Amino acid sequence: MTERTYHHGNLRAALLERAWDVVDAKGSDALSLRQLARDVGVSHGASARHFRDKQALLDALAVEGFERLNGSLAEAVTGEHPFADRFRAAGDAYVSFAVRHPAILRTMYTAKHHAAASTELVEVSHVAMPALVALITAAQDAGELPAGSAEEAAVVAFAAVHGVATLATDDLLNGFPWQHATAVTITSVWRGLASAGSSQPAP
Amino acid sequence: MTERTYHHGNLRAALLERAWDVVDAKGSDALSLRQLARDVGVSHGASARHFRDKQALLDALAVEGFERLNGSLAEAVTGEHPFADRFRAAGDAYVSFAVRHPAILRTMYTAKHHAAASTELVEVSHVAMPALVALITAAQDAGELPAGSAEEAAVVAFAAVHGVATLATDDLLNGFPWQHATAVTITSVWRGLASAGSSQPAP
């Protein structure tokens, strides 16, 4: 399959795969379209047929990142385990992804900022939150969490986990291994959610 | 002071100030050393005397960002108010900074990743955490929080606030205004810390 034909066959996939590795290893700043073309064995203008921009390539990379992350999260959440365990598993999966692919995670969340992000990117980046809302709602229905706004609870939980993830990739966990920091955070958040009910937060 | 002399006077400060505005408005990718030199009215090689690299400039920008942020946090934490209020004020200050200067915040946390980050940058980025630990320790001593590892509690709190901040800049707050999300998160985290004590988190 290494024969050099005029048409590559599936350049798009090859570019994405190589770009993933480069970004994952050296960060998105180190990604060069021309070098990428050389790596894949194609001329420097070829990528334009599949990705208008460099930003478009990064967007596609971000989409792939979200898809993989969403997959891990979905896998962690499904099952018959107690809600607290599934909750914990989801957090672990999130932080684990962040620690393994920090540069990709960064690319995922910076790609959205470039004004005209593809609708696909926006959609795939919003998948996790409703899933978390559903999990919390189910826990509330089962009586493991007190009734209340599941949306608010989901934002709190998501923020905490996302925070640990980014802190872990930035060496700001004060020396704690990320597994420990994640466990402690999730436990604390779960406790905070479980003990809600007395009063609304004062504005 | 607008007279064109050979020596600029304090080019370093002028470059930093202009760079702050550019990054703040259009992101660090839109920063060009040559355009920066044009803006300040100086030749394209001049910046090298003050910042060896483009990365060195971004590092200096990150340092300035951390200094301003640390200033806001210190201001929020000091005073005679109850600990819960100071806790809340610090969180508000953090998220507020993030929302007002998202691109700067991003630059601050990405600058650290470039292997040879200056010791100054590393130090200034680690200021907030000990301050938070001190606040929590004081709250514990005053009996407003149960005894326990203040370091762990600080990591949890910092992660949650940092998470809301980054989520806010990425439009992932599920529609909630950031003030609301911040308030809810801090309340929940505080409740989680306050209700700790029954059992260690299972590993």
Place this chain on the structure above:
DNA sequence: AGCCAATGTAGACACTGACAGCATTGTTGT
């Protein structure tokens, strides 16, 4: 068989960050 859209190539352009050598300035020691 022959057309045509899809895909890849080649060349050019403006721009960038970095470097080297030179010009100008302010300061410091005598």
Place this chain on the structure above:
DNA sequence: ACAACAATGCTGTCAGTGTCTACATTGGCT
């Protein structure tokens, strides 16, 4: 006062980059 001298700024140059345009090759469809 004045000669070194370091600090600071200028100009020219280089390789590399992203994007655009015109052209070449291919494979699928009628």
